[in-house]
Amino acid sequence: MTATDVSVDRPVGTPAAQRFRLSGPVLLLGLAGLVVVLSLARVITGANDITSAGTVSAALGLAVPIGLAGLGGLWSERAGVVNIGLEGMMVLGTWFGAWGALQFHSPWAGVLAGAVGGALGAAIHAVATVTFGVDHIISGVAINIVGVGFTEYLSQLVFTDMPGGGTKNSPQLPKMGTVSLSFLNDPLRTVEAKHWFVVSDFAGVLRGITQDVSWFTILAIVLVPLSFYVLWRTAFGLRLRACGERPLAAESLGVNVYLYKWAAVIVSGVLAGLGGAFLSLVAAGIYRDGQTGGRGYIGLAAMIFGNWRPGGLAGGAALFGYTDALQLRQGGVSVHALLLVVALLLVAVAVYQLVRQRRGGAALITGVVAIVVFMVFAVTDTVPEQFTSFTPHLTTLLVLSLASQRLRMPAADGVPYRRGQAK
Numbered sequence: 001m002t003a004t005d006v007s008v009d010r011p012v013g014t015p016a017a018q019r020f021r022l023s024g025p026v027l028l029l030g031l032a033g034l035v036v037v038l039s040l041a042r043v044i045t046g047a048n049d050i051t052s053a054g055t056v057s058a059a060l061g062l063a064v065p066i067g068l069a070g071l072g073g074l075w076s077e078r079a080g081v082v083n084i085g086l087e088g089m090m091v092l093g094t095w096f097g098a099w100g101a102l103q104f105h106s107p108w109a110g111v112l113a114g115a116v117g118g119a120l121g122a123a124i125h126a127v128a129t130v131t132f133g134v135d136h137i138i139s140g141v142a143i144n145i146v147g148v149g150f151t152e153y154l155s156q157l158v159f160t161d162m163p164g165g166g167t168k169n170s171p172q173l174p175k176m177g178t179v180s181l182s183f184l185n186d187p188l189r190t191v192e193a194k195h196w197f198v199v200s201d202f203a204g205v206l207r208g209i210t211q212d213v214s215w216f217t218i219l220a221i222v223l224v225p226l227s228f229y230v231l232w233r234t235a236f237g238l239r240l241r242a243c244g245e246r247p248l249a250a251e252s253l254g255v256n257v258y259l260y261k262w263a264a265v266i267v268s269g270v271l272a273g274l275g276g277a278f279l280s281l282v283a284a285g286i287y288r289d290g291q292t293g294g295r296g297y298i299g300l301a302a303m304i305f306g307n308w309r310p311g312g313l314a315g316g317a318a319l320f321g322y323t324d325a326l327q328l329r330q331g332g333v334s335v336h337a338l339l340l341v342v343a344l345l346l347v348a349v350a351v352y353q354l355v356r357q358r359r360g361g362a363a364l365i366t367g368v369v370a371i372v373v374f375m376v377f378a379v380t381d382t383v384p385e386q387f388t389s390f391t392p393h394l395t396t397l398l399v400l401s402l403a404s405q406r407l408r409m410p411a412a413d414g415v416p417y418r419r420g421q422a423k
Helices: 023-046 053-078 086-104 107-132 137-159 182-192 197-210 215-231 235-245 247-252 259-284 295-305 309-329 329-354 360-379 392-404
Strands: none
Touching: 023 197, 023 235, 023 329, 053 086, 053 182, 053 197, 053 215, 053 235, 053 259, 053 295, 053 309, 086 107, 086 137, 086 259, 086 295, 107 137, 107 215, 107 259, 182 197, 215 235, 215 259, 215 309, 235 259, 247 259, 259 295, 295 309, 309 329, 309 392, 329 360
């Protein structure tokens, strides 16, 4: 039996033929449809920034730390260990990433140091939860608290003696290199400036993802398909997921459940640490106290939105990064245009629920919500500035509430395990 012969995360009694699979062509078609909807909203509202290259570039940068944190949570929870401590591991990654870059005068040294910092937090979590059976939530909350206090102490110990450093921040960090497809810049800029329907929007999106992209961003993007391959296409990944679904059955087949849980939690910390290092090395170019801003928790939300799958997780991270970028650029005007986009997407969801899923009640509720959102859009001209700053967090709540009925976490996620229980 190979890693592709069985699936440990298919709900019992669900035929494989009935399960929806997100293939490459379907994904590309969905992304194209989303750009068309955004283009329609741009033409109607005049909010040209919702598909501009600047917004797309900002969204990509904001999505990376969320996606890395969510990917860390995916590894841990697929092995059955809930990792609420992602935020604390990201905090450790921000500090160690800055320290490594300054100590060795290289941003890539900071990347490695950030990964090590996150792994140290993960090791504490693994000792507590896997080895000693401490409640996963309690251990994660403790790591979040300790991570903040420990980095504050280290800042006072190290950065205060450096020129430009202080108790709350580091000196300026070495810059990470970027890559651009320069030959596309001028043609895409020209087409984007025309504000043509759909065509200019695609030009803005392409320009945003092909110009001045950090090498760290490319590394983060590569980690998504790599995680999918390891977890779903290798024997190692099959055994790891079995530990999160049926650990006693895995033990009876000779799998060292403790070892796989430890490995998953350490990888989780490495990924979260990389997310933190991205914030200090790329997003800001400097370490600051409180730099994560709750992105570890939003990463968990992205993981849940993605139904504990890498592809869905990446989509959730992109969604949260995009809404965050909108509130930073043109504020209320862009967020107001987003209301129209949400209304149109809800209508599409309602039609899908009615026609394909035969769920009349769910379609009715979704349709009513779409009408309410459209009415709010129609009677207002902009969104108050106080509300726009809350947009990413509100998006998190709405997405999780709408997606809750289709979610299925690993069966043994958070369940204490002790060797020999299967006997």
